[in-house]
Amino acid sequence: MSKEATDNDKRKRNNLLSQYYGITEEKDVENLFDVDGKHFNADAYVDKLVQETSLKQLIDKEQELVREIQSLDSEMQTLVYENYNKFILATDTIRQMKSDFKTMEDEMEKLVQDMSQIATFANSISSNLQDRRQQITKLSNIHELLKNLQFLFDLPTKLKSSVEEKNYSLAVKYYAKSEQVLKDFGDHPSFSGIQSDCQEIVTTLRKCLKDQFVRAEVTSHELEESASLLSKLGESSTSLALEFTVINKGRLEKDLDDLSTYTTSGENNGEAVLAFIEKCCNTALNNAALTIATFNNIFPLASAKDSEGLIDMAVDVINRLCPIVKTKVVEIIGFEINEGCCLSLVAALDKFHRRLLAVQRLLMSDKQWSSILITDVAQIISNRAAENLVVKWTEELQGWRDSWNNDNQPHGSVKFIEGALIEHIHRTLVALTAFVGNHVTFSQDYQFRQTFGRRHVREDVFIMSLKKLSIMLSNLCNATGKDNASPTLILVLSRVAIDFNQNLAQSLLSLIEEQFDIPAGFQGDNLTPLSAVAADFKQASQTLLQRYVQSESHVLVQMIRKSMDSRDWLTTSEPRSVRPVIKRVLEEISRVDSHAAQLYEEGSRKDRSSDSSRRTHHSSRMQQKSSWSSLGPSQLDSSLLNNIQKLFSERIDLSGTVEPNKGSVVMAVIKICLKGFLECVRLKTFGKYGIQQIQVDCYYLQLFLWRFTFDENLVHSLLDEILSSAVQRCLEPVLMEPGVVELICER
Amino acid sequence: MEEEAPIIYGLDFQARSLCAQYGETEMVRFLIGTQSLKSENSIHCVEYDEESVLVSKFVYPHPLGEIWQTNAHPNQADIIGTVHKGQNQKMSATIYKMSPVPTNGQSIDTLDSTSHGQLEAIASLEISDEKEVAKFLWQPNDGNKVVTVSTDSQINLWDFGNEGKVQNSLHSDPLCKIHNQVTAANWSPHHGTNQVAVAMETNLQVVDLRSVNKGSIYNIENAHIEPIRDLDFNPNRQYYMATCGDDGCVKFWDVRNLSSPVLNRHDHYHWVWQVRFNVFHDQLVLSAGSDARVVLTSAASLSSEPFGKLMSDDKDNDDDEDVRSPLADGVITAYEEHEDSVYSVAWSSADSWTFASLSYGGRLLIHRVPRSLKHSILF
Structure with missing residues (x-):
């Protein structure tokens, strides 16, 4: 076998095999040298080997190839042998099959004959059985009848x-x-x-x-x-209907009993109300509706008289349900009224309202159950909200009173306190707006909106709570002892009261009018005019201001009194300086002045004098003073001078009316303070140096007090009176030279 | 309410102390003690004749210095006690016999108006050299005992015999250990005249003279927020008293419940220096203050007279109807005629509708309560 032929043969075989196995031929030129590859080229391979390898390698390779060829040969032989063996076995089997088929054909023929025989037999049998079948049908009919009879029996x-x-x-x-x-x-x-x-x-x-x-x-x-x-x-349907009514009445009554003894477990009031209303709707109300529906279903042709009893019963049930709902809802919602619980409450009421309306439609009744119920609840809630608000305010005020820090700046405090007060009322109002929300069915009723807005929100909540606030404010200053409020707080509160009087109440009212559909500035319908509330606040602020003046001057007078009591004025030494207490008093007055200035306007001067005229006035006083000091003790006989002086000075009005302006407040404090000083002086007896000390103190006060007041004359006449009283109470009235006094005071 | 113009009497001296001459029961007569460091002081006896609307006076020079308190004996018209400060600048108390004094019912005009009276010192109530007298009190009903309270709140009880003998029978420990000035004191006419009230600044203590060192019977801490200037017992209701003080308030107390006053009036604009019940009609209370005002207050709800209950029933219809409504608590009239601080006020002992008030400048005003008020109380 030439090598080429083998090659071709081999390739052909390979092609066949690869066709069979679906392997597409790859044109791989690189594999020319792979002995086992499809494109193996023996000549090229040999050339390559001869060129590339040494002799020894060549020999080795040859031996290796020979070994491989030998083994492949033997393998091939075995395969050929095995295949041949199999082929012989197959030939034997085919021969055997041929002889077997022959016997089978014979048996099949025999079967055909038998089958035709069976068919003939069957035909004959069926013709024979025809009669019997009719009999059986008859029998089965009878059986059916008997079964029916059996059923009857x-x-x-x-x-x-x-x-x-x-x-x-x-x-x-x-x-x-x-x-x-x-x-x-x-x-x-x-x-x-x-x-x-x-x-x-x-x-x-x-x-x-x-x-x-x-x-x-x-x-x-x-x-x-x-x-x-x-x-x-x-x-009979009538008696049934009657009985039905009686039975359902019992059942509904049980529902009512259940509802009236309903107790909540949850701590969230809003949800508890929702749950309760849910229960109401699902039990009593639903059952009432169901009863009516069932009745209509069962007795579609019931006479009017029959259904009347039922409807009366249902009406009665709802009549009793409404008060239960009212009591319970109000009980569950508790006394803390906030926005969340109001929303839930309104949602619950609205749900009840809608369900009730549906039932009402079934009953064809025109009673105002739900609107009465809701109005009542709204009123109770408003009252509670007002009470709550007042409680909150009270707590707030007490809190400020107890934790008042005297370093607080009045101006900021006013804003803060007003903010807090307004915040509370806002919260209350927001909570109450739930009742007139747009999505709320019952608040679409004009009547309800009007009553709620005017009577409840405006009157019961707004007017009442503001009235109470004004009372609270004035009461706060009446408290004494432990509950005594700081003077600064009282001043701050007086400003708060004025702000309520001037604009806060008005702006709150406008807000209410806007939110609750009240025409702006509406006055009819027996509404309390805002001016009444404003007047209350004005009164409160007046009381507070007077109280402030009292408290501040109380402290000052006490300081002065203690300082007067603690010194022996007969034997005191020559004055070298102004007494510290006087400086302290001035500091306090200037503090009062700055506090009042933060909250109140300046106020008008009694007689507005130009600066120059004041100066001349001032100097004239000084002249008068110097003329005093030149008087000897003998000439200073008290009563005459005293009476002459009285003629020219007006009676000092100590009455407590304090105008809400800075000047008036400070002046009131100064007046009471100096008058107290005067009274203290009159209780003492002075020596030479004692009176000089008082002279120094008075001069010092005169130097600094004028700037706080718009009525210098009054201050001067009070100071003069103090000094002249001291002169009268003096055993050796020798006044200091004004120059020395000035020197001491300016030091 | 119509006001009747007051009678004005000027003294030319400063004066703080005023009292009625209690021993005189027919003539309206007041005693005034002047307070002057420079001139001689005196007791002015001022008589007011209602019919002639005239004021007469008789002067008793007081040599022992300026007078801070004048206290007439409750029964004897010629006996007077004063608290005074002399040259030694020490507050002392002395009991005098005044002479001459007209017999009861006789006008002061019967005395020789060109001459001066005389004050004969019967007894000087000296305790020791250091102690100064703060208050002098006659036993309210028969005046045979005297109490002086020293500035350190020591109470001294003196027996005052008919023949003018004075004997110190008791002196107590100071009521208060802390140095609080005694600012007011008064002697209760009730409870067998055994109780004396002493105010030390803002605190009030009431002691029983029989057990004076065993502490107070009751006390009111911080009765006023500022010092108490005066107090008075309701002469007809034993449990009621009134206090006044620098806070401008007059407070009425039921001593059985001292937690708060039964009535608190804030009608003065400055310190209230004196408060006095009318002995006959104890719903009428006078108060005087350094706001130069005298206020006549009604305390009808605390009065011993059952006004409007027993009497108004049958007379409601036949009398004039304008004053028939029951008297409410509150200010009846505020008198503003004084120019200076009013330190003292006194009801007349002879006419229960007349009272006098005294301001610092020495001006004495004699008022009568408004006639309509008088009618509404009487009928």
Whole structure:
């Protein structure tokens, strides 16, 4: 075999095989040197080997190739042998099969003959059986009849058993099925027994059904079932309707009882209310509706008289339900009224309202249940909200009173306190706006909106709480002892009261008018005019201001009094400086001045004098003073000077009316303070240096007090009076040289 | 309410102390003690004749210095006690016999108006050299005992015999250990005249003279927020008293419940220096203050007279109807004629509708309560 031929042969075989196995030929030129590859080129391979390898390698390679060829040869031989063996075995088998098929053909022929024989037999049999079949049909008919009869005979037992099993509808079905037959053949002696038995059982059945009808715990579905069964059994619809009404009344009353003893477990009031209303709707209200619906279902042809009883009953139930709902809702919602609980409450009420309206439509009643209920609840809630608000305010005020820090700046505090007060009322109002929300069905009623807005929000909440606030503010300053409020707080509160008087109340009212659909500035309908509230606040602020003046001057007078008591004025040494207490008093007055200036306007001067005239006035006082000091003790006889002076100075008005302006407040404090000083001076007896000390103090006060007041004359006349009283109470009235006094004071 | 113009009497001296001459029961007569460091002081006896609307006076020079308190004996018209400060600048108390004094019912005009009276010192109530007298009190009903309270709140009880003998029978420990100035004191006419009230600044203590060192019977801490200037017992209801003080308030107390006053009036604009019940009609209360005002207050709800209950029933219809409504608590009249601080006020002992008030400048005003008020109380 030439090598080329082998090659070709081999390639052909490979192609076949690869075709068979679906392997597409790859044109791989690189594999020319792969002995096992498809494109192996022996010549090229040998050339390559000869070129590339050494002799020894060549020899080795040859040996290796020879070994491989030998082994491949032997393998091939074995394969050829095996295949040949198999082929021989197959030939044998085919021969065997050929002989077997022959016998089978014979047997098949025999089978065909047998089958035709069977067919003939069958035909003959069927013709023979024709008669019998008709007889059997007849028999089976008779059997059916007998079965029916059997049913009739069994009816009493069946009825009995189904009654016993409480399968009433089946029983009624059986009875209805056979009733006609029994009626038709009732006079037949054999049936009459059955009939009487059946009657008996049906009576029991009826009784059972009635029992079921009457029992309280059955569902309305069962009720409906029994009612319809009873009417099938020929019960009169009027008596049934009556009974139905009575039964449902009992059931609804139980619902009402349940509701009126309803207790909540949850701590969230809003949710508790929702749950309660849910329960109301699902029990009493729903059952009422269901009762009416069921009634209409069962007795579609009920007379007006029959349904009247039911409707009366339902109306009665709702009449009683509403107060229960009111009490309970109000009870559950508690006394803390906030926005969340109001929203829930309104949602709950709205739900109830809608359900109630639906029921009302069923009843065709025009009663105002829900609107009365909601108005009542709204009123109670408003009152509570107002009470709450007042409580909150009280707490707030007490909090400020107890934790007042005297370093607080009045101006900021006013804003802060007003903010907090307004915040509380805002919160209350926001909570109450829930009642007039757009999505709320019942608030679409104009009547309700009007009553709620005007009577409840404006009057009960706004007006009442503001009135109470003004009372609270004035009461705060009446407290003494432990509950005593800081003077600065009192001043701050007086400003708060004025702000309420001037604009806060008005702006709150505008807000209310806007939110609750009240025409702006509306006055009719017996509404309390805002001016009444404003007047209360004005009064409160007046009281507070007076109280402030009292408290501040109380402290100052006490300081002065203590300082007067603690010194022996007869033997005191020559004055070298102004007493510290006087400086302290001035500091306090300037503090009062700055506090008042933060909150109040300057106020008008009594007689507005230009600066220059004041200066001349001032100097004239000085001249008068210097003329005093030149007077000797003998000339200073008290009464004359005193009386002459009295003629020129006006009576000092200490009355407590304080104008709400800075000047008036500070002046009031100064007046009371100096008057107290005067009284203290009159209780003492002075020596030479004692009076000089008072002279120094008075001069110092005069130097600094004028800037706080718009009525210098008054201050001067008070200071003069102090000094002249001191002179009268002096054993050795020798005043200091004004120059020395000035020197001491300016030091 | 119509006002009757007051009678004005000027003294030319400063004066703080005023009292009625209690021993005189027919003539309206007041005693005034002047307070002057420079001139001689005196007791002015001022008589007011209602019919002639004239004021007469008689002067008793007081040599022992300026007078801070004048206290007439409750029964004897010629006995007077003063608290005074002399040259030694020490507050002392002395009991005098005044002479001459007209007999009861006789006008002061019967005395020789050109001459001066005389004050004969019967007894000087000296305790020791250091102690100064703060208050002097006659036993309210028969005046045979005297109490002086020293500035350190020591109470001294003196027996005052008919023949003018004075004997110190008791002196107590100071009521208060802390140095609080005694600012007011008064002697209760009730409970067998055994109780004396002493105010130390803002606190009030009431002691029983029989057990004076065993502490107070009751006390009112911080009765006023500022010092108490005066107090008075309701002469007819034993449990009621009135206090006044620098806070401008007059407070009425039921001593059985001292937690708060039964009535608190804030009618003065400055310190209230004196408060006085009318002895006959105790719903009428006078108060005087350094706001130069005298206020006549009604405390009808605390009065011993059952006004409007027993009497108004049968007379409601026949009398004039304008004043029939029951008297409410509150200010009846505020008198503003004074120019200076009013330190003292006194009801007349002879006419229960007349009272006098005294301001610092020495001006004495004699008022009568408004006639309509008088009618509404009487009928």
